[in-house]
Amino acid sequence: MNSRSSLQSALIGVCALLFTGAQFTSPRENPGILLTTAIAGHEVAARTGDSASTKQKTSAIAALSRRALDALSGGVGPLSSPEALTDAVRSYFAFKAAHPDAVQNPYLYFVDYGLPSTMPRGYVFDMKMLKLLDGPFTVAHGRGSAPARTGIPTRFSNAIGSAATSLGLYLTEATYRFRGNSGGRRYSSVGLRLLGVSEGFNDNAFVRRVVAHGAPYVTPKEAGRSEGCPAMEQTRARRLLPKLANGGIVFLYAPDSTWLTSDPWLTAGAE
Numbered sequence: 001m002n003s004r005s006s007l008q009s010a011l012i013g014v015c016a017l018l019f020t021g022a023q024f025t026s027p028r029e030n031p032g033i034l035l036t037t038a039i040a041g042h043e044v045a046a047r048t049g050d051s052a053s054t055k056q057k058t059s060a061i062a063a064l065s066r067r068a069l070d071a072l073s074g075g076v077g078p079l080s081s082p083e084a085l086t087d088a089v090r091s092y093f094a095f096k097a098a099h100p101d102a103v104q105n106p107y108l109y110f111v112d113y114g115l116p117s118t119m120p121r122g123y124v125f126d127m128k129m130l131k132l133l134d135g136p137f138t139v140a141h142g143r144g145s146a147p148a149r150t151g152i153p154t155r156f157s158n159a160i161g162s163a164a165t166s167l168g169l170y171l172t173e174a175t176y177r178f179r180g181n182s183g184g185r186r187y188s189s190v191g192l193r194l195l196g197v198s199e200g201f202n203d204n205a206f207v208r209r210v211v212a213h214g215a216p217y218v219t220p221k222e223a224g225r226s227e228g229c230p231a232m233e234q235t236r237a238r239r240l241l242p243k244l245a246n247g248g249i250v251f252l253y254a255p256d257s258t259w260l261t262s263d264p265w266l267t268a269g270a271e
Helices: 002-013 032-048 051-075 084-098 234-244 264-268
Strands: 107-112 122-126 131-137 168-182 185-196 211-213 249-253
Touching: 051 084, 051 131, 084 107, 084 168, 084 249, 084 264, 107 234, 122 234, 131 234, 168 211, 168 234, 185 234, 211 234
Parallel strands: 107 249
Antiparallel strands: 107 122, 122 131, 168 185, 168 249, 185 211
């Protein structure tokens, strides 16, 4: 746990990391040139306190976000807020600009918890090709987030023992053999460890053992409740979670005013 905690602290606290070895011909061909600009501006601002460089970084993140939204929004169904996908994409690029060496694969798992558990609310995007990989599909929320088996979660918590969903951005780690209990019966599935990097909102996820996994209580028509995990159907988990592992991003959204105004990655990417 000490090494995990150190990594988590480093990911949240370090502001300037190197991004080298990539050359691109134009922003249209690859968003990497904009990320390079964003990182360079971030590093200069960190050294000098230059507000102009900070604005340059923010503008580059905004340009990347607009490009991604233009490509991805057509494949997304109804959302709880027009800003839900925007916030997910903006946070993705803000984190990647700050920590390029941590984002080792291009997949983003996005869940809109402003929708009820009877609606498909999960998506996986390929952020390199800017394409929808899968979705929408049903996703579970924590039993501590809603009193009824189905419905819209209204309570979100980072507290140990809360069994609630934690909002914000997560970095994925390795997959493993997950074992759970549903209706008094044991089951096994693929699990994906998550490191919460939205400080104050989900950074207890690793200690809480909040992971992405497959579960028999998630069906195409509705999702039951988890212990806070963004669980999906078993067959989908076997197909998607290995792709998301080791440096992918998970973003759990809800129209929660406290989180929306305070999450470090939402505010980092805001213009």
